[in-house]
Amino acid sequence: MINLEQMDLILEALPDPAFILSHSGKYVAVFGGRDTRYYHDGTGLVGQYISDLVKPEKANWFLEQIARALESRKLLVEEYELSNKDVKGLADDGPKDPIWFEGRIQALSFLVDDEEVVLWVASNISERHILEDRLRELSDTDQLTGLFNRRKLEHDLTLHYASSARYSVPTSIFMFDLDNFKKINDTKGHHAGDEIIQAVANICRSAIRKTDTAYRFGxxxxxVALPSTGREQAMQFAKRLHDRFRKELSRFSVEGTVVTVSIGVTIITPEDRSYEDTLKRADRALYEVKSMGKDRIFSA
Structure with missing residues (x-):
């Protein structure tokens, strides 16, 4: 049998910190956290309250999780971040980047000073989180251009459609393709074609606003998605972008034929049943441009 002294040694040796927290957010006890690569010494927290250490918005989140665990009596698992902006009076040598944790919160079956308490085990998952973000980024990014891909477009347009339907926030969409691209690609080869595609991506990156997003559709x-942008403003931007394309893509030519761009512009409307209706209308606008002779803009 393990005696109390041995149990104390075991608890102190835990690599991840384990906190006993009261319903009101008081640190009743701290165990473990001996992996100094990831954790500071937490013994000084005992007797203090979360609200003493963490700014109100984040402190309220912690208290909500404690209340949920006490009410459900089930194990809760939550991921959260802590950074300089969350912690009151953090020393200058504190972490510059957010630290991500996985919290495992379980109600305990005893009271401390007449308050219910929980066990909160905090595991530093920053390395895993960075890897997951990187994998997510790779799955959403077109390898050739570095722009977002069709998968990411569909995800984002779903959100834009919901925002438009619920809050009447306008979102405009450009769909454009390259005129005469096939001729140059077939004549000069795929390396030349890739160079043109990359040039288009670079123009998009430098021309769009921080709130806009460009995607390679295929x-x-x-x-290009332009949130909080009405049709008139979108058309003005489309003209500026079109001028950039004319100027900077003129160096790509074969036998006197140069690469130009045709742009179809539309906006998410109340009549759209989904973002797919918006994309179809942008595609129709692009088709109209082609039928009118290419190298121009059409709004539908």
Whole structure:
């Protein structure tokens, strides 16, 4: 049998910190956290309250999780971050980047000073979180251009559609492709084609606002989403972008034929049943441009 002294040694040796927290957010006890690569010494927290240490918004989140665990009596598992902006009076040598934790919160079956308490085990998952973010980024990014891909477009447009339907926030969409691209690609080869595609991506990156997002839809077809942008403003921006394309893509030519861009512009409307309706209308606008002779803009 393990005696109390041995149990204390075991608890102190835990690599992840384990906190006993009261319903009101008081640190009743701290065990473990001996992996100094990831954790500071937490013994000084005992007797203090979360609200003493953490700014109100984050402190309220911690208290909500404690209340949930006490009410459900089930194990809760939550991921959260802590950074300089969350912690009151953090020393200058504190972490510059957010630290991500996985919290495992379980109600305990005894009271401390007439308060219910929980066990909160905090595991530093920052390395895992960085890896997951990187994998997510790779799955959402077109390898050739570095722009977002069709998968990411569909995800984002779902959110834009919901925002438009619920809050009437306008979102405009450009769909454009490259005129004469196939001729140059077939004549000069795929390396030349890739160079053109990359040039288009670079123009998009430098021309759009921070709130806008550019996507490679497939082949030589691209989409730009402009949230909080009405049709008139979108058309003005489309003209500026079109001028950039004319100027900077003129160096790509074969036998006197140069690469130009045709742009279809539309906006999410109340009549759209989903973002797919918006994309179809942008595609129709692009088709109209082609039928009118290419190298121009059409709004639908």
């Amino acid at each position: 082949g030589d077809e691209f989409v």
